[in-house]
Amino acid sequence: MALAVGCLLSCASQARAQIVLAAPVVASEENPNEPKRPFTLPAQKNEVAESLADFRRYAEKTTWERAFKALEKVQEADPNALTPSSSDGLYMPTRQVLRLALAELPPAGKQAYRLFHDADAKTLFSQAEGKDETEKLRKVFNDFFITSVGDAAADRLGDIYFEQGEMDKAAECWQAVVKWCPESSLPRVRLLVKSAIAEARGGHWDAFDDLNREVRQRHAEEKVVLGGKSLAASEHLDAFEKKNRPETRAAESRQPDLHLPVADAPSWQFRIIPQRDASAIAQVGMNWGWGMRFPVAEMVPAAAVDDQRAYLNFLGYLLAVDVKTGKLLWRSARFSDLAQKVQQNQYHYPEQYAIVVSGDTLWCVTRDVGQIGQHGQPFRIGRWEAATGKAGWNSQNINDLQQWNIMGVPLPAGDRVYVAAAKNGQGAEQYVLALQASDGKLLWSTHLGTHQADQTQMWHRRTAQPSLILAGGRLFVESHAGGLVALDAASGAIEWAFAYDSSMPDTNNWYNQPSSFTTLAPPILVGKTLYIKGMRSDRIYAIDVSTPKLLWKRPVGESSMLVGVDDENLYLSGEEVLAIDLATQKLKWASRLPNGTGWLKPLVTHDRVYQFTSRGIFELDKRNGDTVRLFRGSDLDSLGGVMLATSTRVLTVSNLAVTAYALSEGAGRDDATKSAQATAAIGAGRN
């Protein structure tokens, strides 16, 4: 995009009032109708989707026998593999799609289905005892849900899953009866209460709220029998919530604004590397003879901050700086030879280094500094003591984790840490892992999909490092390559997925290849709405994650990144800062800022957007995008980069330095920066 604009701008001075039309691009000869996707979800084979389509077509014609025959292929398929549930990119597990297809049949269709399958279903249900109980109930629930015993099978299966701790599956069973079996004799309120408790136990408090609301509105006076006790439904849920619901932090969109200092002078500045080394790193693509700029040329080191220290993961060298004084507190090693190491090889993947601080622990994705730029060397995850830099466990030393090349920014949550990964030598296959925080034990791994391009071969482009967010017991993994996957955080089971438009990364490299302006930011979840913008996508999407359902999508520049959402607008940054009206999805304003690095991390507060550029920190008014103030600061030799905040400081992290500025006295400063810190510390210019 930057190149295109540059070209247009340079042409414009010569050509007045011209209209230029580039030649149309011929679609791929391999498959002109369905271009290859850069990321394919672990979906069923096409024949399953085709059988479903046949089923719907025959059902529409009320040719039931043919319709149910077509469904047999779907019933034989893996019930957990994904199947398109709609034409807008959403995928659901096949078992759910199948159940939905049956449940949506008209009364005549359901009657016909029972005629064909009721006897089989009853037999299976009666045989559901002992060791085969779960399997047979599951078969009835998945394949014969609309038969006369479907609701009873679902209820019993839900109880079994609940006892086994599989809360998502239990809730799925009970809610299926509530939603699709209005004629069921099972007490509706009991199903709702059980379902609400299962959702809450699974961490899905948003779903709990919905169910609790329904109980209060429609069954307020009714009682349920649970564990042999008769209880008032609504009171029981309220008491359960009071006892079990964890505290939640304030919404990010309500952060008060930062008060930048009057003078440009910093509180302190920590020079990461000497200028000569920065120049050497910036030229590494030239020195290798490619005549191009490698990602390492404009990288901003991974950074995190808490109220005491700022932390950097600079290509595997870890260090901590005192936030008050700027003094170096500890470092993993001296890095005087860093520039030399960078110049020796070209597989740097600077975007794969990550650092997160969580309480007293630092979580880092890194690789041995002796392997900087070496092809095929995996990245590891490990934990360090934030105060001292003392190393804890490292995936390099854990048998189950040695095969994994760790990717993205780790997501610590309670006694777990979630992280994306690919197996060594299989850079195209994307996984997500759940690890036990205390010892690194692998709890589960789930295959999320397949990249068209092996990410370990893209040394000349920023690779797609997945973003992870956790909300309501659900883990969302954004591949940044065209696929988003929602999983049950407890079990790792895929709940649904979304395939979105994304460009195929250019895996070819040639001499003097121009660099592209690429940004990356994690999705933003506000209530039930998840906003996603993949790093190579020219679309932004809003998804209702409770259904799930695509709410809207709109075009945006491919180089843009999500930076914030408030009650009215969604904010994007990159080559320009944009505000998009949430209600109408129309562009409200655009503000072009100086470009330096694409490794940006702006801060969004109550009324402002702050962006650290090569010309200083721009403070923009969220109402109209006007520059309220341009704070030059003291890092004007740099390309700009990341902004972090503590309760007393605002920090900028560039390719050259970490610079701290004291926040001026102002109302609500502490509250503002606590929230801003929570947003900013998740990764430096990465996720």
Added chain:
Amino acid sequence: MFSTRRRPSTLAVCACLVHALAWSAAAQERAISVTGNGEVSARPNRLQIELQTSGMAELTQDAIIKYDDALRRVTEAFEKLQLDQLAVEPGDISFASTLVNNARGAQAKPQMAILQSIKLTLSQVDQIPQKELVATVGKLIDTAQDAGATISNNPVGSFNMVNQGGRLIVRNQVAQPLVALWVSDFEPLYDQAYQKAFEDATVRAEKLAKLAHKKLGDVLSIDESSQRVYGPDGSAVQSLASVRLGPIPVRASLRVRFALLSEDQGE
């Protein structure tokens, strides 16, 4: 570009030639041709910077909003400077459509771009002390860049610039000037240059005639041997402009043919 009033007209030259042809061949031999050069210089009194703003998006409506916002921000930024001598004039608008096709095998997506040139003119710069002028130019360039405008003379986008250790390096490009300096009323300068050129030719001719023991007669013809004006870097420019802050020279060159008379002739 030059008025016939100020320069020897073609008609006049032709008349001289006809007159000369009417003379005998002997008369032609009694003539001398010399070239005279004249140069004057002047300080530029006007400074110009060409800017570009643009709005580009897949949706034309988005491109229009981006274009409007960009133009407004640039205009307002210069208004806030409150410089009396500064004029901000929106120039030509260009519309361009391009197909962005980053995805292999994917449908290319058209992008609409609206490009707007803006001319900044700072007048009476010859009356501003040099130090102050340099500061003002710096302020204009900073304001343009901070407001998101592109300075047209910059042949590369800012993304291609690498600022390493405070040294600005433009990859594979020689840095281009950003500012043009002009002399607004330059025609009187040409008059002066021609006058000087003619005087120079006369002095030369007199010297040569004296060597030949002759004296100068009437002017038989005048040829304008060069109409080019040279900038301070030695290259020809089309008008009185410079990229450097300093006196701009105006040079004229005339070839003059005088009749040669015997020392006793005409006395």
